[in-house]
Amino acid sequence: MSYIKISFIDLLVSLSLIGSALLIIYLEKIKLEKDILIGALRAFLQLLLIGCILKIIFDLNKWYLILTLVSIMILIAGYDALRRVKKRIPYAYLIVAGALTLSAGITLFLVLGLVLKVKPWFTPQYLIPIAGMIIGNSMSAASLALDRLLSEVKLRRYEIEAALSLGAGFYQASHFALKEAFRAALIPTLNTMMIVGVVQLPGMMTGQIIAGANPQDAVRYQILVMYMILSASTLTTFLTLRCSSMQIFTKFHQLKEEYILEN
Amino acid sequence: MKLSFQNLSKVKFTAKNHIFKESQVLNDISFKIEEKEIFAVIGPSGSGKTTLLRLVNRLEEPTGGDILLDGKSILKMEVFKLRRKIGMVFQVPALFLGTVEENLFYGLTLRKINREDGQIRIKKYLSYLEIDEEILSRDINTLSLGQQQRISILRTIILEPEVILMDEPTSSLDPSNTNLILSLIKELNQKLGITIIYVTHLMEQAKILSHRSLVLINGEKVEEGETEKIFSSPAKQETRDFIFGKLVNF
Ligand SMILES: Nc1ncnc2c1ncn2[C@@H]1O[C@H](COP(=O)(O)OP(=O)(O)OP(=O)(O)O)[C@@H](O)[C@H]1O
Ligand SMILES: [Mg+2]
Numbered sequence: 001m002s003y004i005k006i007s008f009i010d011l012l013v014s015l016s017l018i019g020s021a022l023l024i025i026y027l028e029k030i031k032l033e034k035d036i037l038i039g040a041l042r043a044f045l046q047l048l049l050i051g052c053i054l055k056i057i058f059d060l061n062k063w064y065l066i067l068t069l070v071s072i073m074i075l076i077a078g079y080d081a082l083r084r085v086k087k088r089i090p091y092a093y094l095i096v097a098g099a100l101t102l103s104a105g106i107t108l109f110l111v112l113g114l115v116l117k118v119k120p121w122f123t124p125q126y127l128i129p130i131a132g133m134i135i136g137n138s139m140s141a142a143s144l145a146l147d148r149l150l151s152e153v154k155l156r157r158y159e160i161e162a163a164l165s166l167g168a169g170f171y172q173a174s175h176f177a178l179k180e181a182f183r184a185a186l187i188p189t190l191n192t193m194m195i196v197g198v199v200q201l202p203g204m205m206t207g208q209i210i211a212g213a214n215p216q217d218a219v220r221y222q223i224l225v226m227y228m229i230l231s232a233s234t235l236t237t238f239l240t241l242r243c244s245s246m247q248i249f250t251k252f253h254q255l256k257e258e259y260i261l262e263n
Numbered sequence: 264m265k266l267s268f269q270n271l272s273k274v275k276f277t278a279k280n281h282i283f284k285e286s287q288v289l290n291d292i293s294f295k296i297e298e299k300e301i302f303a304v305i306g307p308s309g310s311g312k313t314t315l316l317r318l319v320n321r322l323e324e325p326t327g328g329d330i331l332l333d334g335k336s337i338l339k340m341e342v343f344k345l346r347r348k349i350g351m352v353f354q355v356p357a358l359f360l361g362t363v364e365e366n367l368f369y370g371l372t373l374r375k376i377n378r379e380d381g382q383i384r385i386k387k388y389l390s391y392l393e394i395d396e397e398i399l400s401r402d403i404n405t406l407s408l409g410q411q412q413r414i415s416i417l418r419t420i421i422l423e424p425e426v427i428l429m430d431e432p433t434s435s436l437d438p439s440n441t442n443l444i445l446s447l448i449k450e451l452n453q454k455l456g457i458t459i460i461y462v463t464h465l466m467e468q469a470k471i472l473s474h475r476s477l478v479l480i481n482g483e484k485v486e487e488g489e490t491e492k493i494f495s496s497p498a499k500q501e502t503r504d505f506i507f508g509k510l511v512n513f
Contacts, residue, residue, distance in 0.1 A: 158353065158355055158357035159357055159358070159359050159360075161322055161353070161357065162353060162357035162358075162359070162415075162418075163359070163369065164322065164346070165320055165322065165346055165350070165351045165353075165419075166346070166350075166369055166370035166373060166418070166419070166422070167343060167346050167347050167370060167373045167374065168369075168373060169343070176359065176360070250324075252321060252324070252342045253342050253343075254321065254322055254323060254324070255322070257275075257323075261277075
């Protein structure tokens with residue numbers, strides 16, 4: 001592959017990009033200088049660190065190290081997904097991390113095993129970036145789904161209780177809320193699919209093109225990636241909602257009171 | 264269906280700034296409802312009437328006591344079976360987004376009643392309430408509050424359960440529609456033998472409709488007996504105050 005490598009000196013030169021942003025922020029008295037500096041520094045250090053870790057893992061090329069890395073990604077993603085959800089339900093972390101694990105597992109199997117036929121299956125060049133994309137996007141979906149579910153349950157408590165009273169089970173009765181939560185979770189991904197390639201070239205495709213890949217090959221990868229993200233997000237959302245709705249009701253199909261009250 | 268309420272209690276907790284406040288919404292209530300009876304539950308606002316109905320429909324658990332349905336504890340029954348026997352009309356219309364027809368078919372579909380039979384039932388009850396069939400295709404958001412309330416009543420009634428719980432079902436109806444509802448309730452009771460528990464704070468309705476009543480004030484049973492008697496010679500001062508409008512309760 002032929003592409004221009006960025007040296008450490010080049011990277012320092014790129015700081016002028018941050019400098020110009022800082023200058024504008026300073027002159028306009030926006031008072032964001034500190035955040036920009038911290039953001040730039042964090043991005044710099046975190047990426048250098050992950051670069052080192054990835055290098056080591058790629059060189060050692062051991063399946064258990066790679067799976068450990070993917071597990072850590074899932075554990076952090078589960079935590080991050082819940083950070084954005086205002087209300088807590090029992091076992092929330094377990095539910096989200098479990099949903100992420102299952103849907104990442106299934107999607108990775110389909111993509112690496114059946115589509116790309118990667119050999120060996122744990123080849124880090126494929127497994128790590130693809131797992132990262134799946135987990136990152138599924139995490140956002142789970143987070144949006146859970147947050148929306150909890151606010152819709154409160155909003156639609158009368159409909160839900162009417163459905164229960166008419167003889168519906170908790171899952172069917174929560175459909176009024178689940179439907180909205182499902183939509184909220186998937187709409188960002190669907191929107192991206194609608195405009196991909198027209199308004200914006202996705203990051204992975206851009207990366208491949210810079211790395212010297214044939215644009216037509218890069219596009220095929222991108223199509224695969226979009227489909228896989230949609231599928232993984234849908235599965236994660238489904239599992240998260242299914243298990244969370246179980247926590248919002250009692251075993252006697254009653255809506256728990258704490259979820260219809262404020263906070 | 265005979266219902267027997269035994270020492271029924273409900274305590275609710277509200278958390279404010281991490282301090283739990285406990286309130287006794289129903290306190291040790293015992294009474295009986297006979298088979299095929301129209302039974303009124305009357306009491307001022309906040310006295311626990313809605314809570315009592317929710318316990319019968321098992322939308323909440325009691326904190327003490329029990330409710331027996333033909334001698335069997337509802338806490339030991341399968342909740343789906345219970346809710347099929349006992350239908351509830353809520354204090355607010357609580358309709359599902361969509362058309363009137365979708366709302367009316369919700370419970371019918373759950374009971375696997377086929378479309379034709381469902382349609383026959385719906386038409387029968389619509390004509391009883393003098394509602395034009397044109398309403399079936401309307402979106403519920405285009406209905407007036409009174410129309411919504413009648414659809415919500417119909418949604419439960421067309422299922423013809425053995426017991427119907429009604430929580431102030433005429434609160435947003437005009438007098439003529441109120442009368443249609445009241446006579447439909449009587450008809451359901453007489454023709455189909457449906458037991459009705461009717462919650463109201465309107466003395467007139469309790470008098471017109473019910474055989475017997477329970478007076479509930481502040482979560483306490485104040486009086487239970489034949490509605491006539493309660494009104495003509497209330498045994499307790501609280502009942503008198505409530506009936507004659509002296510009791511203000513928040
Ligand atoms: N979640 C709750 N936590 C604490 N108290 C509650 C809660 N829900 C209801 N209550 C209280 O319980 C009491 C009974 O309420 P309920 O809704 O059963 O009254 P009601 O007789 O139906 O009144 P209304 O005629 O106004 O509908 C009220 O004092 C109410 O404030
Ligand atoms: Mg009430």
